Amino acid sequence: xxxxxxxxxTLRGSDVHTxxxxxxxTYGHLRGKRFPVDHFLASAAENGCHLAxxxxxxxLHNDLVDSPYIxxxxxxxxxxxxxxxGTLRLFGHRPGYALVxxxxxxxxxxxxxxxxxxxxxxQIERCEALGYGPVVAxxxxxxxxxxxxxxxxxxxxxxxxxxxxxxxxxxxAMRLAMIDxxxxxxxxxxxxxxxxxxxxxxxxxxxxxxxxxxxxKSIVKExxxxxxxxxxxxxxxxxxxxxxxxxxxxxxxSGGENVFASSxxxxxxxxxxxxxxxxxxxLALSLLGSPVPNGYKRVRPYTFAPTHVHWGLDNRSVxxxxxxxxxxxNRVEYRAPGADANPYLMIAGLLAAGADGLERSADPGxxxxxxxxxxxxxxxPLPANAADGIAAYEGSALSxxxxxxxxxxxxxxxxxxxxxxxxxxxxxxxDDVSDWERERYIEFT
Numbered sequence: 450x451x452x453x454x455x456x457x458x459t460l461r462g463s464d465v466h467t468x469x470x471x472x473x474x475t476y477g478h479l480r481g482k483r484f485p486v487d488h489f490l491a492s493a494a495e496n497g498c499h500l501a502x503x504x505x506x507x508x509l510h511n512d513l514v515d516s517p518y519i520x521x522x523x524x525x526x527x528x529x530x531x532x533x534x535g536t537l538r539l540f541g542h543r544p545g546y547a548l549v550x551x552x553x554x555x556x557x558x559x560x561x562x563x564x565x566x567x568x569x570x571x572q573i574e575r576c577e578a579l580g581y582g583p584v585v586a587x588x589x590x591x592x593x594x595x596x597x598x599x600x601x602x603x604x605x606x607x608x609x610x611x612x613x614x615x616x617x618x619x620x621x622a623m624r625l626a627m628i629d630x631x632x633x634x635x636x637x638x639x640x641x642x643x644x645x646x647x648x649x650x651x652x653x654x655x656x657x658x659x660x661x662x663x664x665x666k667s668i669v670k671e672x673x674x675x676x677x678x679x680x681x682x683x684x685x686x687x688x689x690x691x692x693x694x695x696x697x698x699x700x701x702x703s704g705g706e707n708v709f710a711s712s713x714x715x716x717x718x719x720x721x722x723x724x725x726x727x728x729x730x731x732l733a734l735s736l737l738g739s740p741v742p743n744g745y746k747r748v749r750p751y752t753f754a755p756t757h758v759h760w761g762l763d764n765r766s767v768x769x770x771x772x773x774x775x776x777x778x779n780r781v782e783y784r785a786p787g788a789d790a791n792p793y794l795m796i797a798g799l800l801a802a803g804a805d806g807l808e809r810s811a812d813p814g815x816x817x818x819x820x821x822x823x824x825x826x827x828x829x830p831l832p833a834n835a836a837d838g839i840a841a842y843e844g845s846a847l848s849x850x851x852x853x854x855x856x857x858x859x860x861x862x863x864x865x866x867x868x869x870x871x872x873x874x875x876x877x878x879x880d881d882v883s884d885w886e887r888e889r890y891i892e893f894t
Contacts (some may be wrong), residue, residue, distance in 0.1 A: 452536045457490050460547060463539050468493070469548040471721055473565050474504040475862060476740065476894075477791035479667045481530065494534065495528055497551065499527040499708045504799050505563045506858065509741070518563060523714070526629045528561050529554040536660055541629025542622065542672065548630070550660050562854040565731040565793035566656075571852070572800035581701040581708060583800050584780075586652035590788050591669055592686060592695035593619065593644045594679045600690075601644040601678065608638045623648060630668065632661045638708045642691040643754065652698065657798050662695075664790035678872050683894045684744040684787030688882045692747035693788035695738075695753055699799055700721070700780040709779035715816070716771055716781075724760055724769055724781050725813040726806020727799060731758045731768060731785070732847035734745055734833045736863060737798040738786030741894070742835035742870040742877050743886045748788055749823040749833075755785050757828035759817040766821040768815075768831070785831065789894035794851075794859075801850040834877040835867045 460468070468489040471481040475800055482500065484493050506514045514852070519525065530551040540546045553564035560567040567803045567852070576583045578582035593601050593616065605610035624634045633651035640647050648669075650661060666682055685692040701708040701723065709720040716724055739745050747754040755768035760781075770782040781803075813894070832838040840859060842848050848856035869874050870877060873885040 453490070453494055453534070456534055456537060459537065459539070460490070462885065463547070464545060465539065465547045466545045467547070470498055470530055471548050471550050472504070472530055472553055473663050473791065473793060474507050475563070475565065475791065475794075476507070476789075477565070477663055477666070477793070479663055480504050484892065486622065493585050493748045494532055497531040499529055499531055502528040502555075502561065502563075504528075505561075506862065508862065508866060509593040509890065511875065511884060513704040514862045516861055521689065522569070522591055526556055528564070528594075529558065538613065538664065538707055540626070540627035542668070542680055548664070550858070563858050565791055565797075566659075568851055568855050569656060569793040569800075572797045572804065572850075575634040575804045576701070576800055579804060581703055583655045583701050583867065584652050584700045584707070585655045585658040585796055587649065587658060587792060588647060588649060588694075588696040588698070589665060589682070590640050590645055590647050590661065590695075591666075591680050591682050592642065592693060593646055593673060594681060596677055596679060598651060598679055598681075603643060605641060605643055606639060607821060608640050612639070615884065619676045620646065622676065623669055626668045626672055627665060630664060632665055632668075633807055640691070642693075643648045645693065647692060655800060655815065656745070659793040659796050664820075679892070682740075682788040683887075683890045683892045684789050685746040685882055686887060686891055688880060692752060692754060694784065695786045695788050695790050695792070695795065696793060697783045697786060697799055699783070699803060704792050707777040707779060709773075712771075712773040712774050712779045716773060716813070719807070720771070720773075720781070721813050722806045722809075722811050723803040724771065724806065725811025726804065727769060727781065727783060727802045727811070728758055728760060728813050729800035730805060730845070730847045732829070732832060732841035733847035734798050734802060735785065735795050736838040736842040737857075738790045739835070739838055739889055740790060740863060741866050741890060742875070743882065743890055744787035744789060745834050745838065745877070746837060746880060746882060748831055749880065755821075755831060756833070757821060757830050759820070759821055759825065759828040760813055761817045764818065764821070767817050789890070796845060797851060803849055805846065805850065835863065835870065836877060839863050839867065
């Protein structure tokens with residue numbers, strides 16, 4: 450659906466009374482405005498709407514971070530939201546509601562350089578200029594909790610089909626809500642934490658996957674609250690239980706075929722260069738994958754989160770896990786990001802890194818085998834605290850690729866968050882998760 454007539458026919462035929470025009474802020478939170486369907490069709494669908502661009506310097510609690518681009522001296526200008534009509538979703542869990550994602554324009558009516566959707570769109574264009582369409586899937590982990598944020602269970606039962614069967618009612622509601630909203634759910638299972646869940650969603654083009662992931666997170670939280678529970682994508686809510694990650698799978702399409710498909714026992718030339726670019730940019734990518742200091746507490750041995758820069762085949766101790774020998778399913782799985790990562794920014798970073806690898810004919814080096822926690826060899830360690838993540842991103846080739854205005858703004862926000870973390874007395878290099886961290890992050894990631 451791309452024409453207004455098609456949109457109107459769908460909305461009227463589905464008894465929609467309210468349309469949400471949505472955008473995401475720097476931390477990936479869905480924001481926007483709700484319109485009565487008549488006004489949406491008469492005005493907002495084609496003319497868009499306005500929202501203060503302060504959303505791009507909101508921290509997780511909506512405090513404003515000092516920025517040279519968005520500030521009171523400039524008047525906190527409006528960003529013009531232009532609906533992308535092809536993204537229209539109808540909600541089954543909220544009958545009568547629909548949502549459409551939008552692009553964000555600056556006062557000169559150019560794509561807003563700090564908007565996450567803009568950052569991703571530019572890296573998609575970069576890949577397309579090289580002759581490839583990026584194909585992406587995300588795997589999201591989250592914790593279901595009681596209303597007071599305590600565990601819904603005291604034990605782990607990975608992928609059990611019998612343990613806590615009553616929670617399936619909640620998970621069914623989540624899956625159905627996602628399917629109704631056009632998110633292609635494939636499966637769900639309990640993960641390696643008490644109350645930790647993963648709902649798997651099919652791959653799509655990069656922008657659709659980012660849209661789907663942002664909406665996925667919103668739906669999970671909404672359904673959990675409707676059933677008297679809570680859900681969090683905080684990367685490390687507690688000291689002992691597993692953290693929650695966002696694994697990102699990427700491949701490249703040309704002429705409708707997976708360019709990696711011929712990879713059998715090892716990545717083919719294109720896949721190897723794409724992989725090499727992600728490895729070479731891994732240190733800078735850490736800040737996109739762990740935007741708040743708590744996320745780095747996942748970067749520890751035997752957490753199923755990688756601690757070093759390496760790649761392998763079917764090995765869950767490596768950073769890049771490559772699927773080969775599966776034809777059109779061949780892909781690179783990047784396992785480092787936390788579940789709180791902004792999907793638009795994380796995907797943009799991986800596309801930028803992969804494109805860099807293609808442009809330089811990057812060599813990924815030899816594959817890693819065995820337990821890479823026990824013996825990482827000469828692999829480079831990933832940043833294990835926020836200060837190191839910030840330092841790795843600042844001045845990097847990746848930061849330049851994603852744009853000076855975006856990267857300057859993002860670094861300022863990451864630095865401001867680290868300062869709050871330190872002022873609260875939290876140890877950025879320690880393993881213990883403090884009450885302050887839970888209070889600040891558990892509800893808002």
